[in-house]
Amino acid sequence: MTLSALAEALSAKALHGSEEELQQEVVTVAASDLMSDILARLGTPDVMLTGLATLQVVRTSAVAGIKAAVIVRGKPVEERLVELAREEDIVLMSTDLSLFEASGRLYAAGMRSAAVRT
Amino acid sequence: MDPRFAKTRELLYQLRVADIIRREPIVTHPDQMMSELRAILRDRRISGTPVVEDGRVVGIISIEDLIGWLSSGGQDCPIREKMTRDPEVLYADQLLVQTIQHFDASGFGRFPVIDRRDGSLIGIMTKGAIIEGLLGKLEHALREEEIRQYRASHIFEDLTAEYKEIYLTYEVKGKDFDLAGKASTQMKRNLKRLGIHPDIAHRLAIASYEAEMNVVIYADRGVMEYRITPQEVSLRIRDQGPGIADIEKAMRPGYSTAADWVRELGFGAGMGLQNIKKCADRMDLRSTPGVGTTLKIRIFTRKANETE
Structure with missing residues (x-):
């Protein structure tokens, strides 16, 4: 699915992302509040779902090559996080859904996990 | 999608009218005569001008208007009588992608670009300006990163x-x-x-x-x-x-x-x-x-x- 379809599925608001970037196709997701857990994936997930709203969300995405980070539970997102997402070219979204509910909706829409590095 | 096209589309959403327009365009006054306009278009090799009176754009006159005037006898008269009044304008802060829709929807070949705050004329937007502007920015954007990558990736080969x-x-x-x-x-x-x-x-x-x-x-x-x-x-x-x-x-x-x-x-x-x-x-x-x-x-x- 495209990132804009994903945003719709999660009733998410795009905090940073050009129309062009939102047209990117995404397939794999990692959902965790633990950044090390996301970095342990063998295949880079296209999208990260997380309850964390620190600068590390964007830095982890940049390091791992994740295209979009979705912050769940409607956590307030500081402007400097959006600023960093812009600098690093990471699509950033926010949804009021819980991590569980957001994951469930994306699974139902056909998104799958990225394999864990062993 | 080919990354070059993706970059072009991205630019359409990033660039604003002010980034690419031709500034300080040649303008005419409504009281200038059509015969003068003919000389201006010919000598400056342009296909139209905004018509400005008291610092405000009051009309636009193009080579199509000139041809119409010539074919109906070419009796000299002020530009005021032949121009398109109160033309559609673009604002300097509009996104390029919005202006392309204007060109498509209206069929006009040029739009005066004005400052949203004081209504003064800043430049003129034509399809040619869009193409030139896009190509220029595209070349610039791609080159910068390409050059950096090229330089850096050849360090080991270039140094002995x-x-x-x-x-x-x-x-x-x-x-x-x-x-x-x-x-x-x-x-x-x-x-x-x-x-x-x-x-x-x-x-x-x-x-x-x-x-x-x-x-x-x-x-x-x-x-x-x-x-x-x-x-x-x-x-x-x-x-x-x-x-x-x-x-x-x-x-x-x-x-x-x-x-x-x-x-x-x-x-x-x-x-x-x-x-x-x-x-x-x-x-x-x-x-x-x-x-x-x-x-x-x-x-x-x-x-x-x-x-x-």
Whole structure:
């Protein structure tokens, strides 16, 4: 699915992302509040779902090559996080859904996990 | 999608009218005569002008109007009588993508561009200006990164020496979570520019990031030294911190001595060293409690070396 379809599925608001970037196709997701857990994936997930709203969300995405980070539970997102997402070219979204509910909706829409590095 | 087209579309959404218009356009006054207009269009090789009176755009006159006037006898009269009054205008702060819709919807070939605040004429927008502007920006945007990548990725080929290596060093501040990970994200970009294989760059970036987080979490300060040679990329990270009392235990998955505030930031779950180990071809961790820790990781870029 495209990132804009994903945003719709999660009733998410795009905090940073050009129309062009939102047209990117995404397939794999990692959902965790633990950044090390996301970095342990063998295949880079296209999208990260997380309850964390620190600068590390964007830095982890940049390091791992994740295209979009979705912050769940409607956590307030500081402007400097959006600023960093812009600098690093990471699509950033926010949804009021819980991590569980957001994951469930994306699974139902056909998104799958990225394999864990062993 | 071809990345070049993707870039063009991106520019359409990034660029504003003011970025690409022809400024200080040739203008005419409504009281100038049509015969004068004919001379202006011919001499300046343009196909129309905004018509300006008292600093405001009151109309637009084009070569089509001139042809119409000529074919109906060409009796001289002021431009005022033949111009299109109150023409559609564009604002300097509009996105380029919006103006393209204007061209499509109206069929007009040119629009005066005015300042939204005071209505003064700033320039003129034509399809030609859009094409020129886009090509110019596109070339500029692609070239910059291409040139950087080209330059950097040929360093090893262009320089001749018996041994070739590049050292890049970063300092890391302990407990500073705002900057944590900055060195590793910058380093990932550097590796890409150096033409390092994406998989190698990816593994080094992840290992480096986890190691950088460890310094930020536990130590007061640290130094990250990257060494790049045609055969391998490696990282030595030394910190002045509490040290690790039992390295074997620290390497155990899930073992962590991190404080709660670290866990709240998404780290400290006892996975970092494991992640580093999985990404590296070689890993060497040494520590003296009360003094500090030195971690060395190596990733080989050449297949032959992986089986050494």
